[in-house]
Amino acid sequence: MSDDALSNLLHEDRRFPPPADLAANANVTAETYAAADADFEGFWAEQAKRLSWGTEPTKTLDWSNAPFATWYEDGTLNAAYNCLDRHVEAGNGDKVAFHFVGEPGDTRDITYAELTKEVCQAANALTDLGVEAGDRVAIYLPMIPEAVVAMLACARIGAPHTVVFGGFSADALATRIKDCGVEVVITADGGYRRGSAAALKPAVDEALTECPDVNHVLVIKRTEQETAMTEGRDVWWHDAVGNASPEHTPQNFPAEQPLYIMYTSGSTGQPKGILHTTAGYLVGCAYTHWAAFDLKDDDVFWTAADIGWVTGHSYLVYGPLANGATSVMYEGTPDTPHKGRWWEIIEKYKVTILYCAPTAIRTFMKWGADIPAKFDLSSLRVLGSVGEPINPEAYVWYRTNIGGDKVPVVDTWWQTETGMHMISPMPGVTEGKPGAAMKAVPGVVVDVVNDEGKPVGNGHGGYLVVTKPWPAMLRTIWGDDQRFKDTYWSRFEGVYFAGDGAKKDEDGDIWVLGRVDDVMNVSGHRMSTTEIESALVSHERVAEAAVVGATDETTGQAIVAFVILRAGEGETADDAETIVQTLRNHVAKEISPIAKPRQIMVVEELPKTRSGKIMRRLLRDIAENRELGDVTTLQDSSVMNLIKDNLESSKED
């Protein structure tokens, strides 16, 4: 099948125009696109006015040393001041910054004034521990308010933070601490997950046996569990921060002061330390948070993602706080103590904007629409999706069952590297198309190109690239400029290659098809894993599906699918066999007989990273019977055995 056939694979005719009232008062309008198109740098110079500067920048972009960019280079500012003090000074000190909801049911509303005070205290405490501008601080915490305080305290004193997701192992923590030369770690005794207190501090102790350069550990009390403290090294947060002065004068730093390093996995085993700097990143987050979610003063915004990932950084911390917004922060899992926990939170705080991952949506689909139906979700006015392609079935389910059939869904495409949304519908302008991320946000320029780097026409697929720099772009990979160039800037001359495949549909709208290594080639036919997953999930009996391309002697790659059935279905062995045949035929019917999976395995669970991403590489390894790679980020490694067992018995002759 040629590229042309790709365009016929996703046939989606449903369209959802913006609600009239939203469109009438929309932040982003057709004029916004026109303004950005007419004057790219002028547009971004204008967006910089969202921030308060020590010294206003006179320059916008310097790309003369590409691919190393600077944005707003001669400006100075303080990131924490922009997220905190200035809102208090403007008279909004009593506005709630976070409605915190702990998993056990404890809650805390934190105003901008209170958050500012705590951040000042923490900044003073860090300074007392010897942290200076430029020093790296690791943050290894559960989803508690102190995680935000810790990040902003670092930002306030110009010390780049590296937040390591609390679900990572001691080894992973040590690797990151060593890679960027951390001297102070901020952690907690533990956190609550699935109804119990899980310890965190022991992992830090274990990691630090390999990290002699760490001289202090600040420990927050969350669970009150027994915690070993190392004399001279470990300090209780409530002592150090609690007793520190709440007065702290923020210093202005250069626009390009490193703000944070976020590790993300690359194609090799060694994680990449993605470096974000201050001004451009903040401008990008503030602007896109305002634009894609149509943010208004009285919105209650909820990013249901962990602070340990870039989504938490950009849209739980920096974007919402720079915009002075009110957010929800939830510590736990969606099914503790019951499967309606999210909807209960939305009802209680009258959440207006929800931002989550398709994997969560598909989980809710599996649990059944009757659960959210028990709650009042009428406050919602914009729904966001992030992290992976959202299949049309999940999109429509989300819109219908969470959004009451009237709330627009924005599918936001971006990456740890991009720092901010790059492709997304604008809820007041864009007609929603289930499954499509649509167009670049105003001020961002993307394209889909072929092997030679030439733009493909409408109806064709190719590689997703970003053709102009953008303010929140990564500046480099920490300590490895060469890897930065090789990974992102060498595949196509002068443009950023995102590693994703995409297609332009007949209208020129963009469908992100997933990582290029998830695009399969079967007998010379180019096919997207996403698309076959969509087809599978569109069957009434399928809750979730993951498709991989396994090496095949005859066809190059063969399609192997892993599916989770809806509760109550396929419980007997006989039933499972019938359903496999039904599903193969269903895919053949939905897409084409060539898209029929070679194998379909009915499984109980899919292997996911802690952030909820399906680990396709592992599934591919299983499908090809290779030795398993690193499974430390699996939620539950027994899942793999389960899937493996299923594989043995499901092979077709």
Ligand code: WT7
């Ligand atoms: C990769 C980046 C974006 C923050 C969380 C993940 C995939 C992300 C979408 C989307 C299709 C998406 C891409 C991308 N991805 N958003 N809306 N539609 N795919 O950040 O861990 O850096 O992952 O996630 O494959 O390259 P990340």
